[in-house]
Amino acid sequence: MTAATTTPVRDEDDDRTPATGDPFDRDQLPTPPGATGTLLRSLLSPLRGRVAVTALLLLVSQAAVQAGPLLVAYAIDRAVPAFRGDDNGPLIAVAVGYLLCATAAGTLQYAFVRASARVSQDVLLDLRGRIFRHAQELSVDFHERYTSGRLISRSTTDVESLRELLEEGLQELVMVILSAVYISLLLLWLDLGLGAAAVASFVPLYLLVRSYQRRAKRVYQKRSTAIAAVIVKFVETMNGIRPVRAFRREAANDADFAVLNRRHERTNGDALLEMARYVVGSRVTANVTVALTVLWGAYRVADDTLALGVLAAAVLYLRRLYDPIDRLGMFLNSYQSAAASLEKIAGLLAQTPSVPEPASPRELPGRRPGLPGREVVFDDVRFAYRTGGEVLPRFDLTLPAGQTVAVVGSTGAGKSTLAKLLARFYDPTDGRVLLDGVRLSDLTGRDLRREVVMVTQEAFLFSGTVAENIAIGRPDATREEIEQAAKEIGAHDFIAALPDGYDTDVRKRGGRISAGQRQLVAFARALLADPAVLILDEATSSLDVPGERAVQRAMATVLTGRTAVVIAHRLSTVEIADRVLVMEHGRIVEDGSPSELIARTGRFADLHRAWRDSLA
Numbered sequence: 201m202t203a204a205t206t207t208p209v210r211d212e213d214d215d216r217t218p219a220t221g222d223p224f225d226r227d228q229l230p231t232p233p234g235a236t237g238t239l240l241r242s243l244l245s246p247l248r249g250r251v252a253v254t255a256l257l258l259l260v261s262q263a264a265v266q267a268g269p270l271l272v273a274y275a276i277d278r279a280v281p282a283f284r285g286d287d288n289g290p291l292i293a294v295a296v297g298y299l300l301c302a303t304a305a306g307t308l309q310y311a312f313v314r315a316s317a318r319v320s321q322d323v324l325l326d327l328r329g330r331i332f333r334h335a336q337e338l339s340v341d342f343h344e345r346y347t348s349g350r351l352i353s354r355s356t357t358d359v360e361s362l363r364e365l366l367e368e369g370l371q372e373l374v375m376v377i378l379s380a381v382y383i384s385l386l387l388l389w390l391d392l393g394l395g396a397a398a399v400a401s402f403v404p405l406y407l408l409v410r411s412y413q414r415r416a417k418r419v420y421q422k423r424s425t426a427i428a429a430v431i432v433k434f435v436e437t438m439n440g441i442r443p444v445r446a447f448r449r450e451a452a453n454d455a456d457f458a459v460l461n462r463r464h465e466r467t468n469g470d471a472l473l474e475m476a477r478y479v480v481g482s483r484v485t486a487n488v489t490v491a492l493t494v495l496w497g498a499y500r501v502a503d504d505t506l507a508l509g510v511l512a513a514a515v516l517y518l519r520r521l522y523d524p525i526d527r528l529g530m531f532l533n534s535y536q537s538a539a540a541s542l543e544k545i546a547g548l549l550a551q552t553p554s555v556p557e558p559a560s561p562r563e564l565p566g567r568r569p570g571l572p573g574r575e576v577v578f579d580d581v582r583f584a585y586r587t588g589g590e591v592l593p594r595f596d597l598t599l600p601a602g603q604t605v606a607v608v609g610s611t612g613a614g615k616s617t618l619a620k621l622l623a624r625f626y627d628p629t630d631g632r633v634l635l636d637g638v639r640l641s642d643l644t645g646r647d648l649r650r651e652v653v654m655v656t657q658e659a660f661l662f663s664g665t666v667a668e669n670i671a672i673g674r675p676d677a678t679r680e681e682i683e684q685a686a687k688e689i690g691a692h693d694f695i696a697a698l699p700d701g702y703d704t705d706v707r708k709r710g711g712r713i714s715a716g717q718r719q720l721v722a723f724a725r726a727l728l729a730d731p732a733v734l735i736l737d738e739a740t741s742s743l744d745v746p747g748e749r750a751v752q753r754a755m756a757t758v759l760t761g762r763t764a765v766v767i768a769h770r771l772s773t774v775e776i777a778d779r780v781l782v783m784e785h786g787r788i789v790e791d792g793s794p795s796e797l798i799a800r801t802g803r804f805a806d807l808h809r810a811w812r813d814s815l816a
């Protein structure tokens with residue numbers, strides 16, 4: 201990934217203004233309106249019953265929790281005077297009642313926390329699975345734009361912030377709100393004046409929370425963008441570690457990373473500062489309210505218009521009301537960052553594949569015996585990537601079944617683009633790509649992958665054994681078939697020499713295999729898959745001469761019996777082709793057999809002469 205060496209970093213808070221018209225340039229995909237709500241509903245609706253039970257547990261447990269101060273009031277105003285008058289019944293009743301309530305509250309809260317934890321774990325499990333499945337389904341086109349760093353940040357940081365909310369914040373947030381409702385009602389019932397005073401104190405608290413929320417939202421958005429930028433830079437750099445080393449980009453990358461890291465630190469500091477302001481404000485409001493209540497209550501107790509027990513209960517309730525208000529800010533924060541994360545995830549999940557499955561798929565006719573491969577037709581195809589101009593303007597090409605075609609041309613001519621259209625990584629902007637007369641877009645993904653296989657330059661190996669890597673071509677292949685394919689390709693000898701032979705793990709030490717050997721494994725995989733059409737985008741990097749010979753031989757084997765398109769960077773490859781296409785600027789400028797083109801005086805003849813001279 202060369203992005204690691206080129207991504208410019210600007211030390212600005214440019215997260216809100218898209219730098220270009222391309223929405224993918226921003227960290228956040230444009231989330232369609234309503235997508236977040238739809239996602240939330242679809243996550244919770246399968247758990248409806250359990251959510252209802254959880255809510256019920258909360259309601260009942262909070263009622264038990266809030267009984268305490270009421271019993272204290274009863275004890276002071278009734279039970280203690282009765283006890284003085286030698287009646288210990290009420291006091292015992294209060295003690296027993298208090299114990300019962302405490303036990304019930306504890307048990308119910310335990311049940312509530314368990315139930316809500318189960319719900320949130322299920323939601324998170326579902327969400328992680330959806331992100332992975334969905335990202336994997338999205339088209340190549342999407343992944344070429346939306347970096348893997350961003351995807352990682354969606355499925356780690358964003359899911360994590362939801363986890364924090366669900367596991368730590370949400371229950372307390374709901375409890376705080378519910379207890380505020382209970383306490384206000386109880387206070388109003390105990391004493392209208394005290395109740396009204398407590399409710400009135402909500403006004404400054406509400407204003408405080410509102411202003412904090414507004415500021416925090418801004419700060420937290422910046423912070424999450426800053427975190428994402430740190431992750432993206434990290435992942436891109438490490439993915440591109442080879443070019444980074446080769447071009448000595450370490451110092452420049454360090455500087456870029458330092459800028460991003462500092463921006464993250466600064467946004468974190470801003471967030472903490474907002475938090476501190478809020479905590480101070482809420483404590484001052486709470487303590488002033490309590491002090492005024494005690495003062496006013498004391499006067500009224502002295503006037504005999506208020507019972508001492510009721511005042512004691514009121515003060516206890518007020519403490520209960522204000523204690524968690526400090527933390528309310530924190531819960532709101534985690535609520536806000538979770539909401540922002542959920543929005544980003546919803547944006548990702550709302551993306552639709554740009555090469556969709558057909559609504560009513562068509563079947564290909566059976567492969568004609570004796571005539572291997574299938575006919576490929578590009579019918580008046582035009583193609584442009586989302587960004588940039590037209591890469592293929594009006595492209596017509598017919599490849600008869602079984603033909604091996606070499607495509608040559610200068611860099612950027614559109615050769616790989618042609619291959620990607622044939623593999624249906626993209627759909628043409630206009631025109632049709634046909635396989636035996638059937639549009640590629642009318643085939644199911646499964647049929648298409650069976651018919652058309654593309655071996656790319658990277659010759660990617662998955663973690664697992666060599667045998668497993670070959671079997672990707674046909675998962676139900678037996679060990680004999682796998683070894684047979686490797687033998688035909690000429691890969692058997694080197695595989696057998698690996699520490700564990702075919703069972704060598706390609707990612708473990710000792711399983712390291714060279715670029716040429718990787719190509720051979722990729723060919724064995726393609727041979728086993730036995731597609732009707734094979735596309736090879738040949739590696740530009742040159743292998744050593746014995747390696748190149750082995751790859752050439754293997755290529756000849758894998759190409760026979762099918763329609764083949766080889767994007768050739770070596771003229772030695774062209775010699776095994778039936779037909780050569782020379783492409784320039786998205787057009788075919790020469791078309792003929794290798795010998796025909798050499799005999800002419802075109803580009804290919806020039807290239808060929810230069811190559812011959814270099815060999816001499």
Ligand SMILES: Nc1ncnc2c1ncn2[C@@H]1O[C@H](COP(=O)(O)OP(=O)(O)OP(=O)(O)O)[C@@H](O)[C@H]1O
Nearest residue numbers: 344585587588591610611612613614615616617618
């Ligand atoms: N994902 C993409 N998004 C936008 N433009 C692209 C994308 N991939 C390729 N292009 C552009 O399309 C044009 C053709 O690219 P293509 O990869 O098909 O060239 P090529 O003939 O395979 O070149 P090479 O020999 O270097 O592999 C180039 O101008 C390139 O910049």
Ligand SMILES: [Mg+2]
Nearest residue numbers: 615616617737
């Ligand atoms: Mg290419």
